[in-house]
Amino acid sequence: MVEFQYSNVEREMEVYGYDAVVKSHCRMCHGGCGVLVYTKNGKVEKIAGDPDCPINHGTLCSKGLASAQLAYHPDRLTYPVKRLGPKGSGRWERISWDEALDTIAERLLQYRDTFGAESVVLGYGTGRENEAVIYRFANLFGTPNVLTAGHFCYGPRIATSILTCGTNPIVDYENHPRCIMVWGNNVVISNPDCYKGEPFSRALDAGAKLIAVDPRLTRIAARADVWLPLRPGTDAALALGMLHVIIEEELYEKDFVENHVHGWEPFVQRVEEYPLDRVEEVTWVPAQKIRDAARLFATTKPAAIQWGVAIEQQVNCADNDRLLMFLMGITGNIDVPGGQVLFKPPGIRNVGHFGAHRMLPDTQREKRLGGDRFRLAGNFAIINPKCVWDAILEEKPYPVKTLFFISSNPLMTRGNAAEVYRALEKVEFMVVSDFFMTPTAEMADIVLPAATWLEMDYIGDFWKRHGYILPRRKVIQVGECRSDHEMLNDLGHRVGQGEHWWDNFEQALDWILEPIGITWQDFKKMDYIRGDLLYQKYETRGFSTPTRKFEIYSTVLESMGYDPLPQYREPPESPYSTPELYRKFPYILITGRRLPGFFHTENRQVPWLRELHRDPVVEIHPDTAMKEGIQEGDWVTIESPRGRVRQRAKFFAGMDPRIVSAEHGWWFPEKEDPGHGWDESNINMLTDNAYKACDPAMGATHVRTLLCRISPEDRS
Ligand SMILES: Nc1nc2c(c(=O)[nH]1)N[C@H]1C(S)=C(S)[C@@H](COP(=O)(O)OP(=O)(O)OC[C@H]3O[C@@H](n4cnc5c(=O)[nH]c(N)nc54)[C@H](O)[C@@H]3O)O[C@H]1N2
Ligand SMILES: Nc1nc2c(c(=O)[nH]1)N[C@H]1C(S)=C(S)[C@@H](COP(=O)(O)OP(=O)(O)OC[C@H]3O[C@@H](n4cnc5c(=O)[nH]c(N)nc54)[C@H](O)[C@@H]3O)O[C@H]1N2
Ligand code: SF4
Numbered sequence: 001m002v003e004f005q006y007s008n009v010e011r012e013m014e015v016y017g018y019d020a021v022v023k024s025h026c027r028m029c030h031g032g033c034g035v036l037v038y039t040k041n042g043k044v045e046k047i048a049g050d051p052d053c054p055i056n057h058g059t060l061c062s063k064g065l066a067s068a069q070l071a072y073h074p075d076r077l078t079y080p081v082k083r084l085g086p087k088g089s090g091r092w093e094r095i096s097w098d099e100a101l102d103t104i105a106e107r108l109l110q111y112r113d114t115f116g117a118e119s120v121v122l123g124y125g126t127g128r129e130n131e132a133v134i135y136r137f138a139n140l141f142g143t144p145n146v147l148t149a150g151h152f153c154y155g156p157r158i159a160t161s162i163l164t165c166g167t168n169p170i171v172d173y174e175n176h177p178r179c180i181m182v183w184g185n186n187v188v189i190s191n192p193d194c195y196k197g198e199p200f201s202r203a204l205d206a207g208a209k210l211i212a213v214d215p216r217l218t219r220i221a222a223r224a225d226v227w228l229p230l231r232p233g234t235d236a237a238l239a240l241g242m243l244h245v246i247i248e249e250e251l252y253e254k255d256f257v258e259n260h261v262h263g264w265e266p267f268v269q270r271v272e273e274y275p276l277d278r279v280e281e282v283t284w285v286p287a288q289k290i291r292d293a294a295r296l297f298a299t300t301k302p303a304a305i306q307w308g309v310a311i312e313q314q315v316n317c318a319d320n321d322r323l324l325m326f327l328m329g330i331t332g333n334i335d336v337p338g339g340q341v342l343f344k345p346p347g348i349r350n351v352g353h354f355g356a357h358r359m360l361p362d363t364q365r366e367k368r369l370g371g372d373r374f375r376l377a378g379n380f381a382i383i384n385p386k387c388v389w390d391a392i393l394e395e396k397p398y399p400v401k402t403l404f405f406i407s408s409n410p411l412m413t414r415g416n417a418a419e420v421y422r423a424l425e426k427v428e429f430m431v432v433s434d435f436f437m438t439p440t441a442e443m444a445d446i447v448l449p450a451a452t453w454l455e456m457d458y459i460g461d462f463w464k465r466h467g468y469i470l471p472r473r474k475v476i477q478v479g480e481c482r483s484d485h486e487m488l489n490d491l492g493h494r495v496g497q498g499e500h501w502w503d504n505f506e507q508a509l510d511w512i513l514e515p516i517g518i519t520w521q522d523f524k525k526m527d528y529i530r531g532d533l534l535y536q537k538y539e540t541r542g543f544s545t546p547t548r549k550f551e552i553y554s555t556v557l558e559s560m561g562y563d564p565l566p567q568y569r570e571p572p573e574s575p576y577s578t579p580e581l582y583r584k585f586p587y588i589l590i591t592g593r594r595l596p597g598f599f600h601t602e603n604r605q606v607p608w609l610r611e612l613h614r615d616p617v618v619e620i621h622p623d624t625a626m627k628e629g630i631q632e633g634d635w636v637t638i639e640s641p642r643g644r645v646r647q648r649a650k651f652f653a654g655m656d657p658r659i660v661s662a663e664h665g666w667w668f669p670e671k672e673d674p675g676h677g678w679d680e681s682n683i684n685m686l687t688d689n690a691y692k693a694c695d696p697a698m699g700a701t702h703v704r705t706l707l708c709r710i711s712p713e714d715r716s
């Protein structure tokens, strides 16, 4: 039994009559926070932060606190169902797990025999700690096609950091950064990937300097020493401008550059193309502010960059990520205490190993959708969603017949939702595993009831780069829900992969932990395990790149036929690249700012969380609202060349009046029709997914930088 250092727990159990308190590990977002789950009569009564957890030190967000409302929600799918009637009919019949999995296995094998394994596409969305099992199933089945959000989220950070310095550099909050540059990230709300807002806020309280790069005056930007409110989508130009200052004023770390950087000379020449007057014109940020920020960042040691997804959902995705790493590198902040660390995870079998990528035959790997177009993405097993929709709709380069989505709501979350809808409508066989009947699930043939984090044993933070793993312990069972891990373990047996799976999933956890000599039962008794903390490993071993150096000039990108040096590309839709369109659509639309209670399309049915935020909200500058005749709270029509949706106006003076900021992920579970209003406020009805508008290497869709017009609803 795990011991509680937090003495109140025993007292609370006595006073309130809880029958157990289980230490576990939340995963209502990307996960990470240690929790104490209090139960009474076998039901979860309360969830609180675990003060002993090194990730969150007892803090929790609204989503974590509301987890039990999601788990016990009356609309929750608690048994497998198959559709009766045509797609979208909303009529479903309960079936057994055996019938569901036998049917799925039979159909998958039929399609593999007739059209090849590549005609089966598996899919997930953001990180749910199930990616290792999904890749394992796909690779063993022989399909190279796993559709994720990795083309425009996190995948680019992993791919480009492997190219540049071997792994993703993580801010070392434990060793007190003295300057933090927050770039396109709102960590205090989003708590994304390897990060939580709590250590960031503590660093500021301890006096760290702060630079914020965000078009919007967020709470973080409001605390900043320097706020750079750039024109959305111009991050690469801004970073190149800062690098220009750092090189011109010789503020870089000369020893690091001389001994550990590959490609310095050509890089300096490239940076010369970005003098501050040009950068000011492109970014709308005054040159002096850029200079101030560059100086502050380069001269305060140690410094770190807290970076986010906004820079990846752009045509400059891969170069943006690389440029931020170059800022970290040449200022001497890579792999130093309080800077940006290349942490070593515990020596367990990792996600890549578990994912069985080596088991996919080369002949199948070569068939990866979009692999020849978006070559960097293809190399990291990532595909651009449009490649899948095209393969369904036009059967090019070959037909895709089956979609199997496990934790994703692509109708709401991928660019050009109208096209996604057409593809889901046409695909011959579709399976979804989810907690609820989402708009995507309503298009499926079979829907499987997934377990929440409260209902499974797993190794939490298995995929992260911060160096920790923490046990997630099963607390409850809801209906017939099963974890994706157990479900795929079972399905694997039914499609002939039995020798590569286990009798039960606990054995898989044992296998993951085996190299460090413990079993799941041992790990379950522990609080966490951390990898070795070693700094400046490059001094002795170099970086894990082809040249063993920090690659500013990427030999890998060069070998793939891309520009080895970073550059700025104007967004495909902008006042400057499409001036004609700008006359008709005179505002820059950014989408997707994170909201505290929702996770993308999730939690719209969870009472505590929906109460925080009832309707979709579009932020409009008060001057713009006045010009367009919009009152605060009005329902507003937002239009792009692709379509129109409605959200409610909220005045926000903290951004340029030429910018409009809309929310993403909105559907209405309370609406009775099977579509649940999926296209009414779904901002991806407006976004574009054309190949030419995507990042050429990663295939990132630019869902953040497009043009729109707005009007009060009654006038349109
Ligand atoms: N316009 C615009 N679009 C965006 C973004 C944006 O900023 N702007 N952001 C994008 C980003 S960064 C991302 S990562 C994607 C996310 O895209 P998705 O991952 O597709 O989005 P979610 O709404 O999180 O969908 C997850 C679904 O899985 C279910 N689910 C949650 N956990 C589990 C689980 O453990 N098992 C199973 N089987 N189901 C589970 C949830 O109920 C939900 O229906 O959205 C992207 N879309
Ligand atoms: N509560 C909650 N948490 C989440 C999620 C959620 O949906 N809800 N989603 C999760 C996922 S999958 C992800 S990827 C992360 C993302 O988390 P973050 O990286 O924090 O992403 P956002 O809040 O979408 O955007 C961060 C900031 O980027 C700014 N921004 C917009 N356009 C630009 C631009 O062109 N350049 C720059 N520099 N800034 C810009 C926005 O104003 C915003 O303040 O959050 C994760 N955490
Ligand atoms: S930040 Fe994520 S892991 Fe932490 S409590 Fe919130 S939802 Fe759970």
Ligand SMILES: [Mo]
Pocket: 126, 149, 153, 154, 309
């Ligand atoms: Mo994401």
